[in-house]
Amino acid sequence: MAPVLPTLLFPLRTIAERWKLLPYATPQTYQFSYRVQVRNPATSRRAALIACPLPPTLPYQQVRDVRYRTKPDGSEVEPRYHNRFDWWNVQLPAGGSLMIGYDAIVSVSPRSTELGADLPLRPGPLVGDRYFEVTKQVKELAAVCARGVLDQRAYVARCYTYVIGHLRYGRPISGLYRASEVLTLPEVDCGGYATLLGALLLARGIPVRLVVGFWAGYPEAGMHAWLECDNGNGAWAALDPSVEQLYRNGRTQKSGRRFFVGSDRVVVSLGSDLELLFAGRKVSTPLLQHPAVAGELDAAYANVTAVSA
Structure with a gap:
């Protein structure tokens, strides 16, 4: 009960x-930061393609001033729901790691x-x-x-x-x-x-x-x-x-x-059961929130923050 x-x-x-x-209940503006830690757990050099979502511009959400921690190798649009995402071609030595991601100003209305x-x-x-x-x-x-x-x-x-x-x-x-x-x-x-x-x-x-x-x-x-x-x-x-x-x-x-x-x-x-096409590869994912990975590296959130700007 x-x-x-x-x-x-x-x-x-x-x-x-x-x-x-x-x-x-009033419009708010945030400093949005999306960070992904990419690691190579193997004992030899490995590579992977890592795709990360970008907040979309919607009737109730505006996005500006996107700044990258590490410049992506490309940007694409998922065809079904028109989600934007950036992707990185990451190559790491054995035990290596790399932080990728971006910062953006996002204004949101109720x-x-x-x-x-x-x-x-x-x-x-x-x-x-x-x-x-x-x-x-x-x-x-x-x-x-x-x-x-x-x-x-x-x-x-x-x-x-x-x-x-x-x-x-x-x-x-x-x-x-x-x-x-x-x-x-x-x-x-x-x-x-x-x-x-x-x-x-x-x-x-x-x-x-x-x-x-x-x-x-x-x-x-x-x-x-x-x-x-x-x-x-x-x-x-x-x-x-x-x-x-x-x-x-x-x-x-x-x-x-x-x-x-x-x-x-x-x-x-937006949406579910998505297919991401980038760098000649196709990656299926239930939703685009976590980084999508095609390859032999591990990628997980290091930090996602959204604080008042």
């Missing part, structure tokens, strides 16, 4: 967000977008990817959520409430849980909340996309993932069920709920 006090305070927090009384009124609920599903699977079980659950519902806004609310009410937060992974896994596991991370909710919306013809980024303005810029759905009017509406559940359980003060996310996060990529 959710703690009583955060649940009672939730409507007051929503009012404070609308009146811009909370820091994340976004509050709801679905258009009276959008009819579609009977048929849209096709998802390997993570947003519209399986038989998802379709059956979607039918339960759609019972007595005629429009998309009510259906999204029903699915969102189901996800918050039935999932438990835990077991964070570097990749992405499949929707079918989420239905069988006792705990999943924020990405799992997003894939199940997204699969349920796809089952009734509502387009969705994963949003991936890092928290900003907090002591630690931890990873986060949430969902956006097509609002029917040419815009995307944010859905962040994991954070809303954590807030209602008294486990976070960060922003995030149905149709609102604050300026306390920096987006680094």
Whole structure:
């Protein structure tokens, strides 16, 4: 059962967000730093191609003054969601290491977008990817959520409430849980909340996309993932069920709920089940948040920070 006090305070927090009384309810500008430590654990010289995401320019996010620690060997755009990424051709001697990455100024605005009124609920599903699977079980659950519902806004609310009410937060992974896994596991991370909710919306013809980024303005810029759905009017509406559940359980003060996310996060990529093409190589990745590696070197975050500029 959710703690009583955060649940009672939730409507007051929503009012404070609308009146811009909370820091994340107003535009913020951050010094965003993305650092990757590349290492060669082998006993001989090794090489690898390392790709790192660049924060995209979006209606609610502006990026400027990108400065590199080590100049990349190239820049590319992922074709499906148009994610930008830089790549480095790194060669290291046995036991060697190299730090790569960049700094950028990122300005972020809060976004509050709801679905258009009276959008009819579609009977048929849209096709998802390997993570947003519209399986038989998802379709059956979607039918339960759609019972007595005629429009998309009510259906999204029903699915969102189901996800918050039935999932438990835990077991964070570097990749992405499949929707079918989420239905069988006792705990999943924020990405799992997003894939199940997204699969349920796809089952009734509502387009969705994963949003991936890092928290900003907090002591630690931890990873986060949430969902956006097509609002029917040419815009995307944010859905962040994991954070809303954590807030209602008294486990976070960060922003995030149905149709609102604050300026306390920096987006680094969109979409899931991606294929990156660079330097004549193709690398498949569930999401573009960690560095993508093609080769024989190890690459992991050394540090990601997003502090007020």
